[in-house]
Amino acid sequence: MPEMFPKFTTSIKLKYVKLGYQYLVNHIVTFLFIPIMVAVSIKILKLGPEEILTIWNSVHFDLVQILCSSFLVIFIATVYFMSKPRSIYLVDYACYKPPSTCRVPFSTFMEHSRLNLKDNPKSVEFQMRILERSGLGEETSLPPEIHYIPPNPTMEAARNEAEIVIFSAIDSLMQKTRIKPKDIDILIVNCSLFSPTPSLSAMVVNKYKLRSNIKSFNLSGMGCSAGLISIDLARDVLQVHPNSSALIVSTEIITPNYYQGSERAMLVPNCLFRMGGAAILLSNKRGDRNRAKYKSVHVVRTHKGADDKAYKCVYQQEDPQGKVGINLSKDLMIIAGEALKSNITTIGPLVLPASEQLLFLFTLIGRKIFNPKWKPYIPDFKQAFEHFCIHAGGRAVIDELQRNLQLSADHVEASRMTLHRFGNTSSSSLWYELSYIEAKGRMKKGDRIWQIAFGSGFKCNSAIWKCNRRIKTPTDGPWQDCIDRYPVHIPEIVKL
Amino acid sequence: MMLSLKWMTFFIHTIDKLFKKTGISPSEVDVLVVNISMLAAVPSLSSRIIYHYKMREDIKVYNLTGMGCSASPIAINIVQNILKTQRNVQALVVTSESLSLGWYPGKDRSMILANCLFRSGGCAILLTNKVALKEKAMFKLKCLVRTHHGAKDESYGCCIQKEDDQGFVGVHLGKNLPKAATRAFVENLKEIAPKILPVRELLRFILLTLIRKMTQKSTKTGASARPVINFKTGVDHFCLHTGGKAVIDAVAQNLNLTEHDIEPARMTLHRFGNTSASSIWYVLAYMQAKKRLKRGDKVFMISFGAGFKCNSCLWEVMRDLNQDGNVWKEFINSYPPKTITNPFLEKYGWIQEEDPDTFCIPDDYVIP
Numbered sequence: 001m002p003e004m005f006p007k008f009t010t011s012i013k014l015k016y017v018k019l020g021y022q023y024l025v026n027h028i029v030t031f032l033f034i035p036i037m038v039a040v041s042i043k044i045l046k047l048g049p050e051e052i053l054t055i056w057n058s059v060h061f062d063l064v065q066i067l068c069s070s071f072l073v074i075f076i077a078t079v080y081f082m083s084k085p086r087s088i089y090l091v092d093y094a095c096y097k098p099p100s101t102c103r104v105p106f107s108t109f110m111e112h113s114r115l116n117l118k119d120n121p122k123s124v125e126f127q128m129r130i131l132e133r134s135g136l137g138e139e140t141s142l143p144p145e146i147h148y149i150p151p152n153p154t155m156e157a158a159r160n161e162a163e164i165v166i167f168s169a170i171d172s173l174m175q176k177t178r179i180k181p182k183d184i185d186i187l188i189v190n191c192s193l194f195s196p197t198p199s200l201s202a203m204v205v206n207k208y209k210l211r212s213n214i215k216s217f218n219l220s221g222m223g224c225s226a227g228l229i230s231i232d233l234a235r236d237v238l239q240v241h242p243n244s245s246a247l248i249v250s251t252e253i254i255t256p257n258y259y260q261g262s263e264r265a266m267l268v269p270n271c272l273f274r275m276g277g278a279a280i281l282l283s284n285k286r287g288d289r290n291r292a293k294y295k296s297v298h299v300v301r302t303h304k305g306a307d308d309k310a311y312k313c314v315y316q317q318e319d320p321q322g323k324v325g326i327n328l329s330k331d332l333m334i335i336a337g338e339a340l341k342s343n344i345t346t347i348g349p350l351v352l353p354a355s356e357q358l359l360f361l362f363t364l365i366g367r368k369i370f371n372p373k374w375k376p377y378i379p380d381f382k383q384a385f386e387h388f389c390i391h392a393g394g395r396a397v398i399d400e401l402q403r404n405l406q407l408s409a410d411h412v413e414a415s416r417m418t419l420h421r422f423g424n425t426s427s428s429s430l431w432y433e434l435s436y437i438e439a440k441g442r443m444k445k446g447d448r449i450w451q452i453a454f455g456s457g458f459k460c461n462s463a464i465w466k467c468n469r470r471i472k473t474p475t476d477g478p479w480q481d482c483i484d485r486y487p488v489h490i491p492e493i494v495k496l
Numbered sequence: 497m498m499l500s501l502k503w504m505t506f507f508i509h510t511i512d513k514l515f516k517k518t519g520i521s522p523s524e525v526d527v528l529v530v531n532i533s534m535l536a537a538v539p540s541l542s543s544r545i546i547y548h549y550k551m552r553e554d555i556k557v558y559n560l561t562g563m564g565c566s567a568s569p570i571a572i573n574i575v576q577n578i579l580k581t582q583r584n585v586q587a588l589v590v591t592s593e594s595l596s597l598g599w600y601p602g603k604d605r606s607m608i609l610a611n612c613l614f615r616s617g618g619c620a621i622l623l624t625n626k627v628a629l630k631e632k633a634m635f636k637l638k639c640l641v642r643t644h645h646g647a648k649d650e651s652y653g654c655c656i657q658k659e660d661d662q663g664f665v666g667v668h669l670g671k672n673l674p675k676a677a678t679r680a681f682v683e684n685l686k687e688i689a690p691k692i693l694p695v696r697e698l699l700r701f702i703l704l705t706l707i708r709k710m711t712q713k714s715t716k717t718g719a720s721a722r723p724v725i726n727f728k729t730g731v732d733h734f735c736l737h738t739g740g741k742a743v744i745d746a747v748a749q750n751l752n753l754t755e756h757d758i759e760p761a762r763m764t765l766h767r768f769g770n771t772s773a774s775s776i777w778y779v780l781a782y783m784q785a786k787k788r789l790k791r792g793d794k795v796f797m798i799s800f801g802a803g804f805k806c807n808s809c810l811w812e813v814m815r816d817l818n819q820d821g822n823v824w825k826e827f828i829n830s831y832p833p834k835t836i837t838n839p840f841l842e843k844y845g846w847i848q849e850e851d852p853d854t855f856c857i858p859d860d861y862v863i864p
Contacts, residue, residue: 154659155657155659156658156659159658192536192538193538194536195533195535195536195561196562196657197533197562197655197656197657197802198562198646198656198657198802198803199561199562199564199802199803200562201562202644202646202652202802202803202805203646203652204646205646205647205652205803206647206648206649206652208647209647210646210647212643212644212647212683213641213642213643213644213687214642214644215573215642216570217558217560217570218560218561218562218563219558219559219560219561220540220559220560220562221536221537221538221540221543221561222542222558222559223538223539223540229557229558232556233574236574236577237577239577239580239581240577240580240581301554301556302554303546303552303553303554303555303557304553305539305543305546305547306546306550306552306553308547311539311543311544311547314538314539315538316539326538342553346554456538457540457543459543
């Protein structure tokens with residue numbers, strides 16, 4: 001008992017010391033400014049009104065001097081405003097809500113698995129184990145073609161899935177933002193594993209009769225982080241074209257990529273990837289400044305492809321029977337952790353408050369000069385962001401990031417609940433998570449959001465947004481009918 | 497999938513050559529754009545290139561697919577946008593086509609056509625806005641215009657990848673493809689002409705059109721010939737996408753080009769076939785090998801693609817170019833060939849008269 005008491009008191013003292021330090025460093029300018037102002041005003045008050053008048057009259061101002069200095073001020077102000085990069089706003093976004101007919105509860109998945117893989121009971125066992133620990137719920141969806149036994153993925157079916165997902169998302173986005181198709185200047189579509197000719201972007205242009213001078217781009221093969229890559233591309237193009245809006249569609253088409261063999265490492269994606277898509281509208285128009293939901297602050301991209309292990313950890317290849325599937329290596333978590341470290345090294349100086357940066361600098365210097373055994377200081381990112389959207393790649397990914405960034409269960413709730421309700425929808429999962437936070441009414445004006453996504457290659461990309469206006473709790477959207485049931489407790493293992 | 501990896505090795509060879517020619521190391525590349533129409537692999541081809549060359553972590557990389565034969569100007573458009581906002585950037589654009597997975601094994605004739613025309617090929621291009629590299633540069637981009645006719649159903653459906661009745665996947669080339677191409681082409685020209693032609697030519701065209709309109713109104717006797725805008729006043733060389741003999745002929749007729757102008761495109765089609773997005777770069781290499789490109793010349797690139805897109809751009813030649821390290825080096829002297837007739841027609845032409853249903857190999861024929 002007596003031993004516990006000292007620990008308790010020292011930990012309280014440390015907590016308050018840290019709080020005090022943070023407050024001091026972050027508001028240092030105010031702390032310096034106030035005493036100076038007080039001193040100056042005391043001095044002036046001591047002088048008395050007549051003396052102030054005489055000082056004022058003795059200061060001559062020539063007409064030329066006034067003109068020159070005001071010209072200089074105006075010139076500098078103009079140069080400053082013209083050279084600022086354009087602000088990019090996220091007007092609104094919409095996520096695709098699959099119909100309940102496409103639902104795949106555990107029982108359906110296991111029954112289909114048993115029938116499709118009846119010659120490989122060990123592989124069926126393996127799939128069951130993965131599903132039990134996956135963190136997915138009973139309401140995730142697969143496209144209609146995959147519900148057949150055995151699945152028959154034709155190109156026609158893949159195009160159908162693409163049409164359903166993409167067109168629904170864009171329709172609901174257009175309804176929300178009231179934008180006309182002819183007003184869209186830039187179109188970016190990203191879908192990793194399905195790229196027909198003509199591209200999905202051409203399909204969108206055809207359906208909505210977009211303008212003929214539209215700048216369209218179709219990205220593929222870039223994995224689950226492609227959504228943020230599209231945002232980065234849209235930002236670059238919007239910097240060059242004033243007064244424009246960009247439509248981004250992020251999705252993953254499951255139909256042609258359902259693995260039909262029996263190699264274990266390649267069966268994992270079957271258990272995790274589900275149907276989903278999102279459409280996002282970005283703009284740099286002045287008129288959208290007030291109605292936009294979020295403002296884009298930074299996008300930081302890190303590519304670890306130069307390293308052998310990182311490159312091979314998510315690899316599409318043929319199995320010994322010639323069936324194509326995606327091979328996920330066992331080192332995925334370690335590589336994800338390293339990619340994240342590189343990414344936050346770049347992002348840290350951009351977003352962390354001064355107090356955290358100083359602490360990090362001191363520990364870094366200390367480790368280099370004094371004692372290498374000091375533990376590396378992990379900056380407290382909770383100081384810089386209010387909300388975190390971690391790509392719902394799988395339960396292990398979310399656990400790893402929660403541990404690395406020292407986040408609480410509340411911070412990763414959006415990611416876990418999205419994984420439970422929608423599964424791993426690849427590049428669009430970040431938008432389902434953001435939608436969850438809004439549906440729970442937690443988003444306030446001024447809140448900062450950090451979206452992190454990992455992808456094959458190996459890439460780690462981050463996007464930082466700031467909430468631009470008060471957001472009313474939405475009554476439509478993918479969470480509309482189930483938000484009241486969440487959050488749910490997701491057990492470690494679901495017994496099947 | 498394995499075939500595509502073997503194809504990668506011949507690709508690495510091309511990029512190696514580029515790095516050696518320019519003296520730039522892979523770690524100096526800031527932007528990488530790869531476009532390949534019919535292959536979507538995980539990790540993307542751009543990741544494969546980064547892996548092979550150990551490029552930097554903060555590289556901006558984009559992997560475009562499905563954009564058809566006109567993907568080159570689109571990739572250049574991405575780089576153009578990035579180069580306008582950031583300084584001292586070096587960008588690598590890699591364009592190619594993968595045929596191994598796109599080979600059509602069925603019987604539908606509109607899809608067999610693609611088998612006959614498309615061939616392997618690729619190109620790597622290095623772009624930059626660094627002032628220090630101005631002396632080394634070959635070309636300068638003047639303007640780029642993109643036109644997308646996907647909104648029209650006939651244009652969208654004329655070149656589409658789909659399954660035939662037996663379930664084989666192939667690229668269907670419709671009969672209305674030339675018409676859709678012409679429409680897109682005309683609209684693209686309308687937009688780019690004011691940007692590249694001298695004012696003199698534009699004024700002349702406007703005047704002639706006005707005069708024709710007025711004379712048509714006053715008399716009503718048969719229409720006089722429509723005034724044609726002369727692109728040769730603003731453009732010295734034409735890089736046409738080698739979509740096929742018909743495409744080259746149609747474009748030549750529309751723009752009033754001579755045999756000399758379209759010789760590079762015809763010879764590229766003869767030697768390399770339709771290499772999809774990279775074909776215009778082979779045409780450019782032919783011009784360079786024939787020593788046609790002199791400082792100050794303007795080169796106009798036109799390409800068509802599925803969707804239906806027509807993209808064009810104008811380059812200005814920065815210095816007199818000769819044929820160092822060119823892909824045409826070994827056989828440029830045999831071009832243009834005296835005849836383009838198939839040299840094997842005499843020996844094997846008899847097979848075209850055979851009836852597929854009753855065909856059998858004749859007894860006296862020795863298979864070589």
